[in-house]
Amino acid sequence: DGNAGEGTGESAVTSFTASNGKIYTVTGMSAEVTGTNAGEYVVNVIGTPIVKDADGNDVTAQFAVSGESGKLTVTKSDSSGEVTAVSGLVYDGKAKALVTAGKTEGGTLMYRLGTDGKWQQDIPEATDAGTYKIYYYIKGDDNHKDDGSEKEPKGSVETTIKKATINLKSVTQKNNKVQVRWTKVNEADGYDVYVRYCGSKAKKPVKTIK
Numbered sequence: 001d002g003n004a005g006e007g008t009g010e011s012a013v014t015s016f017t018a019s020n021g022k023i024y025t026v027t028g029m030s031a032e033v034t035g036t037n038a039g040e041y042v043v044n045v046i047g048t049p050i051v052k053d054a055d056g057n058d059v060t061a062q063f064a065v066s067g068e069s070g071k072l073t074v075t076k077s078d079s080s081g082e083v084t085a086v087s088g089l090v091y092d093g094k095a096k097a098l099v100t101a102g103k104t105e106g107g108t109l110m111y112r113l114g115t116d117g118k119w120q121q122d123i124p125e126a127t128d129a130g131t132y133k134i135y136y137y138i139k140g141d142d143n144h145k146d147d148g149s150e151k152e153p154k155g156s157v158e159t160t161i162k163k164a165t166i167n168l169k170s171v172t173q174k175n176n177k178v179q180v181r182w183t184k185v186n187e188a189d190g191y192d193v194y195v196r197y198c199g200s201k202a203k204k205p206v207k208t209i210k
Contacts, residue, residue, distance in 0.1 A: 025052050026065060033072050038143045043070040079107035079144040083136045085159035091129040092186050098124050098132055098159050106144030111136050112153070119150055129163040164188070 014026045029047040045067025051060040081104030089096050101123060102109045112135045113124040126132050135156045137148025148154030169181040180193065193207040 023054055024059065024063075026050065027052075029067055031070070035072070035074060038074045038076045041072045041074070043072050045069060076140065076143055076145045077106060079138045079140040079147045080105045081107065081109055081138045081147070083109065083111075083134070083155070083157055085134070085157040087159065089159060089161040091127075091161055091164045093127065093188070095125040095127045096161060098126055099134055099136075099157060102136070104138055107138040107140040107147065109136055110139050110150075112150075126161060129161045131158060131160045133158045166191075 015023055016026070017023050026049050028050040029045055031043050032046050033041050033043045035041040047067075049060065049065035049067075050058060051063050051065060053059050081102050083102040084100045086096070086098055086100060089098075098113070099111070108121055110119050110121060111124050112119045113126070114133055115135075117124070124132075124134055133156055135153040137150070137152075137154040138146060140146045164185045166185060167183040169183060170179075171181075172179045178195075182191075191209045193209065
């Protein structure tokens with residue numbers, strides 16, 4: 001899983017053929033390594049070597065035996081995670097989260113709103129109606145690799161904040177005047193009222209109400 005443990009290896013049994021043609025075995029030595037995270041660790045050889053001949057006789061004194069330290073490399077594991085866009089957003093004048101907080105393993109999700117935004121760990125938000133594209137990648141921790149990068153994101157999702165709907169309540173006419181009533185839209189800065197006559201197009205608002 002990308003993490004090193006710690007412990008002592010079993011005593012190794014090694015055989016060799018000496019210059020006299022006889023076969024000998026070496027026991028009593030083992031390898032020891034301690035580590036926690038991904039990286040490189042020194043493997044130490046510990047113990048006292050014992051050399052025996054084919055008959056099982058201890059002939060250690062006839063040889064010079066030494067152990068050489070080695071190296072253990074623990075590589076980083078892959079990180080993982082996905083992002084889901086929030087759907088059903090409608091403008092109401094308040095900032096809205098555009099994605100759900102994605103679950104990751106071995107890293108942190110990084111987000112960027114559009115092509116000009118800055119990479120950030122916080123969930124991107126927007127207020128105005130429109131379509132938004134959110135790029136993301138996973139920044140790995142000490143024991144996990146990045147999945148994507150700032151230059152080459154892992155992926156992207158899109159979501160839309162729809163325009164608020166104005167519901168027309170009534171239209172009345174009296175003394176050559178027309179009165180229009182509609183439902184209020186929270187946080188709206190104002191309303192533009194258009195009039196279209198039969199056979200014509202409404203080009204400009206006839207009234208702006210703040």
